[in-house]
Amino acid sequence: MAFIQLTDVDLVYGAPNSQKSAQTLAVSSASLSIEHGEFLAIVGPSGCGKSTLLKLIAGLVRPNRGSVTVDGKEVTQPLKTVGMAFQNATLLPWRNVRDNVLLPLEIVEPYRSRHRTEREKDREHAEVLLDKVGLHGFGDRMPWQLSGGMQQRAQLCRALIHEPSILLLDEPFAALDTFTREDLWSVLQDLWSFRKCTIILVTHELREAVYLAQTVHVMCSRPGRILKTSAVDIPRPRTLESTFEPAFVDLVHDLRHHIGLGKKH
Amino acid sequence: MNTKSLERIAPWLAAALLIALWWLCVRLFGIKSYVLPSPLETMQAIYKYRYALFVHGASTLVSTLVGFVAAVVFGMIIGILVGSSRLLYSAIYPLLVGLNSVPKAALVPIFVIWFGAGTVPAVLTAFMLSFFPIVANVAIAFATIEPELLEVMRSLGASRRDMTFKIGIPRSLPYFFASLKISITLAFVGSVIAEIVAGNDGIGNVMLVAASNFNVPLVFAALVVVGLMGVGMYAIFDFFDRRMTKWSVRGDGGLQQSIGG
Numbered sequence: 001m002a003f004i005q006l007t008d009v010d011l012v013y014g015a016p017n018s019q020k021s022a023q024t025l026a027v028s029s030a031s032l033s034i035e036h037g038e039f040l041a042i043v044g045p046s047g048c049g050k051s052t053l054l055k056l057i058a059g060l061v062r063p064n065r066g067s068v069t070v071d072g073k074e075v076t077q078p079l080k081t082v083g084m085a086f087q088n089a090t091l092l093p094w095r096n097v098r099d100n101v102l103l104p105l106e107i108v109e110p111y112r113s114r115h116r117t118e119r120e121k122d123r124e125h126a127e128v129l130l131d132k133v134g135l136h137g138f139g140d141r142m143p144w145q146l147s148g149g150m151q152q153r154a155q156l157c158r159a160l161i162h163e164p165s166i167l168l169l170d171e172p173f174a175a176l177d178t179f180t181r182e183d184l185w186s187v188l189q190d191l192w193s194f195r196k197c198t199i200i201l202v203t204h205e206l207r208e209a210v211y212l213a214q215t216v217h218v219m220c221s222r223p224g225r226i227l228k229t230s231a232v233d234i235p236r237p238r239t240l241e242s243t244f245e246p247a248f249v250d251l252v253h254d255l256r257h258h259i260g261l262g263k264k265h
Numbered sequence: 266m267n268t269k270s271l272e273r274i275a276p277w278l279a280a281a282l283l284i285a286l287w288w289l290c291v292r293l294f295g296i297k298s299y300v301l302p303s304p305l306e307t308m309q310a311i312y313k314y315r316y317a318l319f320v321h322g323a324s325t326l327v328s329t330l331v332g333f334v335a336a337v338v339f340g341m342i343i344g345i346l347v348g349s350s351r352l353l354y355s356a357i358y359p360l361l362v363g364l365n366s367v368p369k370a371a372l373v374p375i376f377v378i379w380f381g382a383g384t385v386p387a388v389l390t391a392f393m394l395s396f397f398p399i400v401a402n403v404a405i406a407f408a409t410i411e412p413e414l415l416e417v418m419r420s421l422g423a424s425r426r427d428m429t430f431k432i433g434i435p436r437s438l439p440y441f442f443a444s445l446k447i448s449i450t451l452a453f454v455g456s457v458i459a460e461i462v463a464g465n466d467g468i469g470n471v472m473l474v475a476a477s478n479f480n481v482p483l484v485f486a487a488l489v490v491v492g493l494m495g496v497g498m499y500a501i502f503d504f505f506d507r508r509m510t511k512w513s514v515r516g517d518g519g520l521q522q523s524i525g526g
Binding site for chain 2 (some may be wrong): 011055058078084093107150
């Protein structure tokens with residue numbers, strides 16, 4: 001069985017006993033298997049249930065039908081082995097960057113119990129991560145002193161500090177300008193080859209999906225379901241140059257075509 | 266003169282201007298001192314009755330602070346509870362608004378029936394007036410935590426306690442301090458009202474006795490003392506606010522957010 005397995009999942013938003021018209025079918029008969037260490041992207045128009053899929057995997061919502069299993073176990077409550085990052089950096093404004101990154105260690109076991117005694121080691125760990133994403137020397141800054149792109153880098157560090165086996169990214173670069181975004185693609189690719197955790201990236205940027213992922217799933221809206229799955233066979237490490245190669249462009253073009261089809265239904 | 270030092274002396278200038286205007290009105294319209302005493306007469310009254318004003322002022326200050334501290338403790342607890350649970354919010358908040366709409370002066374006679382005249386009604390009235398702004402502000406801070414942040418915390422397996430201490434309370438501090446600055450001034454209003462209606466001592470009692478003797482300069486002297494105590498307490502909380510919630514003011518030299526009472 002795959003590391004993460006969604007089988008025939010339905011999710012309905014709205015009160016369970018309210019009228020049918022007040023309910024929305026956010027995800028319908030979604031099935032997905034994700035291998036250990038896979039980098040997977042989910043693309044689709046806004047409101048197609050992409051983010052809901054992430055919440056299902058994280059155990060933040062429970063499906064109305066079907067099952068979600070991670071590592072062979074049914075997900076019934078929020079997983080603790082997950083890192084999350086969103087479009088808003090959601091850094092705590094009263095903590096400096098390093099203490100923001102260290103937040104998960106104050107909550108997740110086993111770090112929590114030893115956090116007080118091994119403070120120095122944890123700080124070094126945070127510095128290593130900050131260094132990896134290009135924030136060397138920014139640990140003492142406050143979040144508002146950082147640009148949007150730098151805040152996203154810090155958020156990635158916070159999502160990874162407790163060494164989660166799954167990293168869930170919900171349009172993390174959507175609010176950034178193109179150049180910053182392309183910079184962060186390469187940062188994320190490096191992080192993945194360094195950590196080898198399972199990454200699920202939700203995005204509406206097709207180039208981003210093809211640049212980063214091994215597998216791209218296309219979703220369509222109302223009801224949200226998976227239309228198509230494409231493997232990306234472009235060799236790594238991928239660079240900005242790769243995005244101009246015919247194989248890359250063709251794949252983006254093909255995905256775009258399927259999103260267009262999904263909308264017509 | 267640069268803007269920084271101008272900003273520093275601006276409040277003193279404004280106060281001086283108000284006193285000048287007051288004095289000008291009294292002189293220009295020839296107002297009698299039993300109607301409106303001049304600033305000088307008020308100052309003379311403060312000096313003449315300094316001992317009584319000090320003793321009764323201290324009594325008012327104590328009643329106010331006791332009521333206020335109780336309001337801070339209960340306000341914080343109720344605010345956190347109401348702000349973190351939607352059910353409690355919808356259950357309790359309308360009740361709180363209703364209670365807050367009751368004129369507090371009307372409660373004083375009830376407190377007197379229950380506890381007798383004296384300090385207890387003053388403490389309770391101070392509590393009643395200063396309680397609500399604290400609850401409302403803390404509750405708002407807790408209720409408006411970004412949903413993504415809650416998701417991050419939940420996905421880490423954070424307990425309610427973690428969320429309250431790591432996110433809720435630090436995040437609510439600027440709101441909390443803003444409410445303290447409103448509440449402390451309201452607490453003075455509460456205790457003085459209660460002392461006027463049913464006090465054996467305190468500044469309110471001084472005002473009542475002075476007014477019935479047509480000693481209007483003393484009434485004004487007492488008002489000035491209450492005003493000064495209010496400003497003093499406000500300044501203390503403002504000082505702590507600036508030190509503890511520096512992060513909520515971006516950059517330096519920015520305008521400090523503060524909602525005055």
